[in-house]
Amino acid sequence: MTADRISNPTPKRGNPLLHDLARPFPERVAEAVRAWDAHDHGPAHLVDGKAFFALYCWRLAATRRGEEPDEATAAYVRQSHNALGGQPGWSAMLRQRATCSCHGTTWRLENISLCLGCLRYVCYELDGPCCAGAEIVG
Ligand SMILES: [Zn+2]
Numbered sequence: 141m142t143a144d145r146i147s148n149p150t151p152k153r154g155n156p157l158l159h160d161l162a163r164p165f166p167e168r169v170a171e172a173v174r175a176w177d178a179h180d181h182g183p184a185h186l187v188d189g190k191a192f193f194a195l196y197c198w199r200l201a202a203t204r205r206g207e208e209p210d211e212a213t214a215a216y217v218r219q220s221h222n223a224l225g226g227q228p229g230w231s232a233m234l235r236q237r238a239t240c241s242c243h244g245t246t247w248r249l250e251n252i253s254l255c256l257g258c259l260r261y262v263c264y265e266l267d268g269p270c271c272a273g274a275e276i277v278g
């Protein structure tokens with residue numbers, strides 16, 4: 141999995157779907173899962189990078205609220221996680237740094253949050269909501 145991640149720089153086709161800012165985040169996920177389903181659950185339609193970070197944090201937040209995704213969505217998150225390199229890949233991602241859009245300061249991903257409306261990173265010092273009605277996860 142790790143070798144695959146390094147040797148395969150092809151952008152995942154799920155990424156632009158999760159970056160479709162005109163739609164609520166859960167609808168973007170549903171669209172990505174449908175596309176993946178329509179392409180035989182192939183690796184090319186998974187997500188990685190920031191789109192995966194958003195997806196995984198969204199999923200974790202839902203789990204903390206006691207919500208369980210449908211089986212297809214759960215499988216999509218799991219397969220994207222595996223493609224990233226599983227737990228080691230996720231841990232490595234959390235050590236990467238990103239700049240918050242609210243103050244321009246840099247943080248490790250494990251210490252920063254993400255607005256699911258605009259997919260911009262925001263830090264804990266953000267004063268108030270980011271996009272109206274959008275969930276902040278991370
Ligand atoms: Zn900030």
Ligand SMILES: [Zn+2]
Nearest residue numbers: 255258270271
């Ligand atoms: Zn926002």
